Amino acid sequence: MPVSPAYRPEPRFFDLGADYADAVQAADFPQTILRFRNDRAAAEVGLEGLSETEWIAAFGRFEPLPGQPGPLAMRYHGHQFRHYNPDLGDGRGFLAAQMRETPRAQATSDRVARDSAPSRLLDLGTKGSGTTPWSRSGDGRLTLKGGVREVLAAAMLEAQGVPTSRAFSLIETGEALERGDEPSPTRSAVLVRLSHSHVRFGTFQRAAYLGRVDQIEALIEHVRTLYHPGVAAGDAPSLLTAIVEASAKLTARWIAAGFVHGVLNTDNLNVTGESFDYGPWRFLPEYDPAFTAAYFDQTGLYAFARQPEAVFWNLTQLAGCLKLVAEVEPLTQALNGFGPAYIRELRAAFLMRLGVRSLGEAADQRLVDATLALLREGGAAMRWEPLFFDWFGGFASSARALSGPRAKLYQGQAFDAFRFALMEHEPDRIERLEHPMFAAREPEEMLIDEVEAIWAAIATDDDWAPFLAKLARLEAARVAWGFNA
Structure with a gap:
């Protein structure tokens, strides 16, 4: 398989042994139709050179990637809505592979290069890849709609600067699934996500539930070494x-x-x-x-x-x-x-979303409080995402905001408090406002009606154009915002 020289397999979770996971096999799907591949994410782990056939082999049939021993269903427990459940674990997914991120200064992605930052260990984990010892009565499958929704959520969150896993691959699998909470039968898929660890709080809970001090100690050392090396x-x-x-x-x-x-x-x-x-x-x-x-x-x-x-x-x-x-x-x-x-x-997150620099704790808190007050008092007319879009860059965007479609909302006592708090803060990287996205009248949102419309086009007409167009716009928004999670 033609991986790039930057591909660096390092299956470290597998070193923990049989107490933490079970070797499994993926389901044998009747079809493997590639619907989405994240080439930018693939470049970050040296897998961008795979052909479509090779991609499907790796992420539809789960033939092991070079240096990877094969999939593991991870064991864990958890509180579900605060009720403890000892019968959890990877019931419709598994850890497929682990590898080091390509050096950030050399990666083909748009991440901010930090030469001194250690290269992260990343996971390829699945959803909908078949039954495991932890499936209980489930079928181990994922609906295509669920896969589409996960791709959209991850793309939107990444654009907004949220630390998030990224949808890596979505392959339709040709099965008709029965589900009680949506029209059935419905189409099926297998998703692969690229994530910075699948070690959950519930992984520790299982060891504690079993009274295995040795497992807790092993998990601490594993997590400390790989994810928090300063400890x-x-x-x-x-x-x-x-x-x-x-x-x-x-x-x-x-x-x-x-x-x-x-x-x-x-x-x-x-x-x-x-x-x-x-x-x-x-x-x-x-x-x-x-x-x-x-x-x-x-x-x-x-x-x-x-x-x-x-x-x-x-x-x-x-x-x-x-x-x-x-x-x-x-x-x-x-x-x-x-x-x-x-x-x-x-405070840091609100300043990031408004595109302004910190002025100190007190002034920054005034801006957060004023922003929330404006959103609260504006009611349904003051939509969440458009406020951050209109005023991105701080008062440098005042002409744009006050001549835009929401100009009439920007008045009154709550707005005055917001405006004065915003005026205290200087723009951060004001050149970002030159991106064509900020010439648009509306920002990219991800509200449920649009998500349902995107799915309806797929479900009714097998029309993937709205889905792909939305992802293209979200990628442009990611570049325009310039956030780094």
């Missing part, structure tokens, strides 16, 4: 601190993006603070603290404004696992760092 060997509280800070950054970026993950269970959060596994996600149309993404979240446990609370609760479950090897007090101190870290990261 000293055996220092569980410092490792928890690193995970707390990464999780606080992720949560703040979700909020600034107006994103609702939908299912913030402990098996859906990982040790690197990278968002992944997009099921019933939604983006806010307008400010609504109670907005939920999942129809089955009837209590609003994972509503938009409750996401920081949900992430913190999950972190406390991780800390509980680490009590097997560390004292309670330093673990508590690490947990107590979440609130300050989240507030700090929320």
Whole structure:
């Protein structure tokens, strides 16, 4: 298989042994129709040179990539809507491969080069690849609609600067699936995502549930070495601190993006603070603290404004696992760092989304408060994403915003407070406003009606043009915003 010289396989999770995963085989699908491949992501791991036939062999039939021993279904437990479930694990996916990211200064991607940054270990993980020992009564499959939705969610979040897994491949598999929550039979697919670790909070929970101190210690060393190398060997509280800070950054970026993950269970959060596994996600149309993404979240446990609370609760479950090897007090101190870290990261996230520089804690907080107040008081007319689009670059965009389609909204007491807070801050990289995207009247959003329309074109007419056009616009938006997660 013609991988590039930059391809560097390093299947490190496989080193942990049989206590952490099970060797599995992918399903034998009746069809393998390539619907999406992420060539920019492929270039970051040295796989951009694969032909379509080779790509399908690797990510539709899962013939092992060079230097990879074969797929593993990872073992983990988790709290699902705060109810502990010891019967989890990879039930319709597996870890297919691990490799080092190509050196950032030489990568063909558009990531910001940081010569001093260590090359990250990345995973190729699947969704819909067939049954495993952890499938229970499930069929191990993924609907094509679910795959399309995950591709769209990841692309939008990456454009907005959220630390996220990236959809790497989507292949339609030719099976008719029965589902109780959507019209059936429905089309099937297998998705591959590129992610910075699939070690979940639930991975630690399983070891703790079994009382395996040795497994907790092995996981700490594995995670510390590969993902948080600044942490000293055996220092569980410092490792928890690193995970707390990464999780606080992720949560703040979700909020600034107006994103609702939908299912913030402990098996859906990982040790690197990278968002992944997009099921019933939604983006806010307008400010609504109670907005939920999942129809089955009837209590609003994972509503938009409750996401920081949900992430913190999950972190406390991780800390509980680490009590097997560390004292309670330093673990508590690490947990107590979440609130300050989240507030700090929320300020940074809002400044990033508004394209302005920090002026100091007090001024930055005034801007966050004024932005949220304007969104809140503007109601349904003051849509979330257009506000950040109109005022990106700070007051340098005032002429554009005040002559645009929402000009009439920008008046009144709440807007005055927002304007004064924004005027305090200088634009950050003002040249970004020269991108053609900012000449448009509307930003790229990802609201449910558009997602459903994109899927309807596929489901009704097998028309992939709206899907591909949306991804092209999101890629342009990613370049225009110039965020680096």
